[in-house]
Amino acid sequence: MDFEYAPAPESRSVVDIRPSYGLFVDGEFTDGHGEPFKTLNPADEEPLAEIACADAVDVDRAVAAARRAYERVWGPMPGRERAKYLYRIARIIQERSRELAVLESIDNGKPIRESRDVDVPLVAAHFFYYAGWADKLGHAGFGADPRPLGVAGQVIPWNFPLLMLAWKIAPALATGNTVVLKPAETTPLTALLFAEICQQAELPAGVVNIVTGAGETGRLLVGHDGIDKVAFTGSTEVGKEIARAVAGTRKRLTLELGGKAANIVFDDAPLDQAVEGVVNAIFFNQGHVCCAGSRLLVQESVADELLGRLKRRMATLRVGDPLDKNTDVGAINSAEQLAKIRELADSGESEGAERWAPPCDLPQRGFWFAPTVFTGVAQSHRIAREEIFGPVLSVLTFRTPDEAIEKANNTPYGLSAGVWTEKGSRILWAAERLRAGVVWANTFNKFDPASPFGGYKESGFGREGGRHGLEAYLDV
Structure with missing residues (x-):
């Protein structure tokens, strides 16, 4: 029997999309020096918002803010205090889950039932999970007193914008690092809403910085001398380019690239x-x-x-x-x-x-x-x-x-x-x-924050998720 389904639209009114968005640097939204660009709704090709573009000056400011926060506040902070912020972020994500899910579907094009039932719950789960590790790093198997690396430069793709942000930011913060993150240029809106959540959680200024832009912004971030750790999820071609750029430097690198499963x-x-x-x-x-x-x-x-x-x-x-x-x-x-x-x-x-x-x-x-x-x-x-x-x-x-x-x-x-x-x-x-x-x-595409994820060969190296995901952000 064939069933006909009456439309069951989720309301767009739960989301307030601003006409324009700036960069998020040192706890505040600020203008970018690059040429702004527009993000589109892929379901109807209508413009959603104008997005600031970070140039070299903006990336410098973001990295400097992350360095100050790392040295003065976040790095010296006891793990149990860092955990409180991660728990707070996780709870706010749950409280604003409908808003996040609707915005993700508008900006990305994915069905609302996936963003609502898969993406956003997993985002909150990752922050809860890594909050639990923040004061237990000495028991993670990486030595009695593992230390953070410093400032992490993170570049994420457009297919799971908010979930990839969580995979990157949650373990970095739990281990005492600060972050400069670049979302994909076609899907920046949930990352910028996450910046508001950082403000709402009263996260210390500079711990999380978000710079928007296209490939050139990513190259500036990856190549910046003030970055201690690079994490990238995306295409194998770009991953190879990043590996070449990082080779011979002191930077730690993890890559989660393409697949043909x-x-x-x-x-x-x-x-x-x-x-x-x-x-x-x-x-x-x-x-x-x-x-x-x-x-x-x-x-x-x-x-x-x-x-x-x-x-x-x-x-x-x-x-x-x-x-x-x-x-x-x-x-x-x-x-x-x-x-x-x-x-x-x-x-x-x-x-x-x-x-x-x-x-x-x-x-x-x-x-x-x-x-x-x-x-x-x-x-x-x-x-x-x-x-x-x-x-x-x-x-x-x-x-x-x-x-x-x-x-x-x-x-x-x-x-x-x-x-x-x-x-x-x-x-x-x-x-x-x-x-x-x-x-x-006997299943597929099942994810859990306690389970490591990563590949072999041209699918990259390093693991995200689970205890293994801590190692990439610790000096072990």
Whole structure:
């Protein structure tokens, strides 16, 4: 039976988007010296706000403010006192969760039910979790008295703007470091709202500084001599550029980069459960996920049955207004990203793979791409090797478990993988052989602040989350 859903829009009135935003430096909003830019709503291409752009002078000011706060206030502060601020921030995030979720969906394009039920609760959970570590660092396994590094320069992407901020800022503050953070130029609004939360929590001035801008602002931050630690999440290409810039300096570096995750379905897997996992793996957040299960490896004996069920499930996905609580797949974040997705999808067809998408009425305005699956994919195809970062699934088959592992590892990336089987022994056998930082078993895209996350090979190095996430911000 097909169900028709009446619109169930979330109200925009809970968010007050200002006409313009400045930089957040030394506890105050201030003008930038660069050329301001506009951020757009990807669902309708309407301008949302004018955003200040930080130049070299602004980055200097932000780093200097962070250094003063580190040396005079935050670094010497006892861990139990730092913890109070992190707990306070976490509680304010919970109190303002609806406002944050709506703003994230407007600025990013992701469905409100994801920002409301996944992103924002995890943001608060990360601050709660690392608040608990702030006075226990001597028991984290990094020595009896580990020390902070100093000032952290952090650059985050547009796919999970607020969550990536939490992954970066929470452990940095818990360990006694101060921060200069640059959000992505297409999604700065929740970072700037977080700056207001820092003010509301009465966080000492200069502990968190937020400089907005495009790639040049990020380069200025990463290359600044006053930065002790660089943390970056984003594309492998930019990650390599940052690694070259930091090489030979005293700066510590962690990189969380691209992925091309294999989602392996064995013949004994619970197929309905696996279908839900496949859908969540690739269509969650429009496929704008570095650890997305973009390669489905399915055992030949169940391939036809699984694909039939997958296509029926895809036909029920609702694409449209991100603020509609019924929406499953929202808007692509930008025109640039949409063009990349289209180009790679077209290459799949031209190279001989078979393309399928369910009937889908896409809105006339905004950036949209229907959920798409490719069958008949060879490992040499671009869609099987390059990160698409969109709602596009490539399907390959295998006959034996060894072949599945060989195909899964045949990628320059190594961020995540999924295994679907009823046998616990097979899960452990596969997880031991998969070259991926995270291996999910009979689930996908499950995150917890207590669990480390990170990759191998061109997916970067270092871990975020859990006890392991503290190490990147400590002089051990």
